[in-house]
Amino acid sequence: MDFVATDTQAMLRDTADRLVRDRYDFEERKKIVASDDGFSRKLWKELADLGLLGIEIPEEQGGSGGTFADVAVVLESFGKGLVVEPYLSTVVLGAGLIAAAGWEAQKHDILPKVASGDMLLALAYTEAHSRYALNHVATKARKDGAGYVIDGHKAVVLGADTADRLIVSARTSGEVDDASGISLFLVDPKAEGVSMRAFPNLDDRRAAEVTFDGVKVEASALVGAEGDGLLPLEAAIDRGAAAVGCEALGAMGALNALTLDYLKTRTQFGRPIGKFQVLQHRMADMVMAEQQARSMLFLAIEQADAKDPAARAQAISAAKAQIDACGQVVGRGAIQLHGGIAMTMEYVAGHFFRRLTALEKMMGDRDYHLERFAI
């Protein structure tokens, strides 16, 4: 495990931190969240120009050929800034999946556009009754001439409302919970038969319920081989779990700093509240939680792209479950130590809490990962 940041990572951290600090203060973020798209296209273009959208994309496709560990650095900064831009859905999940499992033509078509900020992606895999089980796929794709017709419903699809392409898991054979028979398709959200209902999530990122009603796609829309979609989907969501861990760590760090500052400055009973031992101990627990989360994140980053799916799954689940627990210690603790002020929309602590709460529910919640680890 490499605990020392590379020069590239130090530079990326610097770039992302500066962007968050200069361009993403609380007031600016509020405007971005309230805008029509729910994120800033202008900022997205800047991310592209800074090279942050193509970190892992090969150089010949417009990226810089880096690793997930490089992306992790940026994600941690975005966690500190509570960034709402569709980085998870487009860069980590979407582009990551295409790079790992897509055909050459798909990579050449999509990855350069992602790197240049001209294409947004969303991965549509959750269903109304799937909870976090990736193999629970009721959405069907049946052969129709050379192509396929997709029918079904996907739930809480992150970034779907602004995506230019959806990657959809659909069943080409077998029963609802079968591991085989799941295929992945690229679908244009403007295609006939696709309808959407968008909403904000708890952490101000947008998601949508997406319905597919007789949606026709070409054979070339298939990502990877027919019926073999579960493995690449699992790999993508494991990367996603590591990625939300990075965001959570960033949020924990910022929230701990904020809370510590509050303990030192808020006075009650004639002294800073940080002088009270019961609050000191809780703060100490929160700092320990952040440290433990950082340790598990090293494991998650190391294993995010591991080739052995079983070993990867166990490492990722251990990390996600631990980081989720740490996020709760920090989030709930921060609200309690602040008191009423942290309950308000006008103060940033509550927004970190909302983000940490949402992250726990994304890419498999704590219970899901505990169970997956224990098997």
Added chain:
Amino acid sequence: MDLKYPDEAQKFAEEVREFARAELPAAIKDKVTRHAKMSPDAQIYWQRKLCERGWACPGWPKQYGGPGFTPLQRHVFDNVMSEEGAPPAVPFGESMIAPVLFHVGSDAQKKEILPRIRTLEYWFCQGFSEPGAGSDLASLKTRAVRDGDEWVINGQKTWTSYAQFANMMFCLVRTDPDAKQQEGISMMVFPMSLPGITVRPIITMDGGHSVNETFFDNVRVPATSLIGEVNKGWTYAKLLLGHERTSIARIGQSKRELRMLKTLAADQGTGGTSLLDKPAFRTKVAELEMELLALEITALRVLAQDGAPGVEANLLKIKGSEIQQTLTELLIDAVGPYALPFDPNRGVGLGNMDYIGPDEAAALGPTYLSTRVVTIYGGSNEIQRNIIAKSLGL
């Protein structure tokens, strides 16, 4: 598991349940179970229904217009009403200032105020906390200065719950800045319509508006606004907060939510196993149910003893609030990814087709967020534990 009450109380419980099922409009019940903001109209509608039945202000003795319930009846009444999704009473008038008036209110105050609290013609809010006086309430700075037959109030209160609906306030003000902190405070009641009072909303992180800031700019209140004796307000406040802490346990509400949790969890799950059948989840639900059972029995024990509750009030507040939080945690766990969509209106007013996910889910995220406050308000749980420790001689 349900506690069995003595036959007579059991019969009374059925009577209350029948009444609630017959009289409580579905739209009101829906708002209550979603923890949605109650409109004052709905609250007043229900209060008047209770007045007609003779059950309004269930904690009041008969002489002030209450039903004169025995302590057990009171417990059963609150529990059944909460379980049935009836709106919890607006506590500020009936459960907080009224008991103070019983003890130290003047005859004129009792005669004017109590009947109007009963019908909710007077909707009270509480002017206690200030930006610099939260846990350290006694450091409050809002000043009242005597001027002839009036007091002139200047300062600021915060976390004023439902001030936007309230037409009356009970307020702690500093009347002697030179005395020891606790000895220079007085309690006053006055209308919110007085010139110089400004209310500003505070939106909470769940998107709701239940609290406010209240500003006083040379507000002139008549001398008769004073409750009891001047500079004795701190004593009255402690009496009042004792009552707040007993009612804050919300046992009936937690029982209702536990039921909802089980129903939801039984309906969730993949691969042929419901969430409720998964040992890890089932164990968490069982632990919670036992904690709640113990709390209810503790509440019954408190009711059975004479006199004002001591540290038991602190216990009820701590355990009751922690149980409420755990419930909201398990409820969002139960709906899985559908905990993510955020609707600050908590699904109120949506038709079945418009819910995102299970129809209960719309309220669960915001409720999880807003319920973080229960270990903070009414005296934070840290302060409650300090009080218990102090009573132990530590």
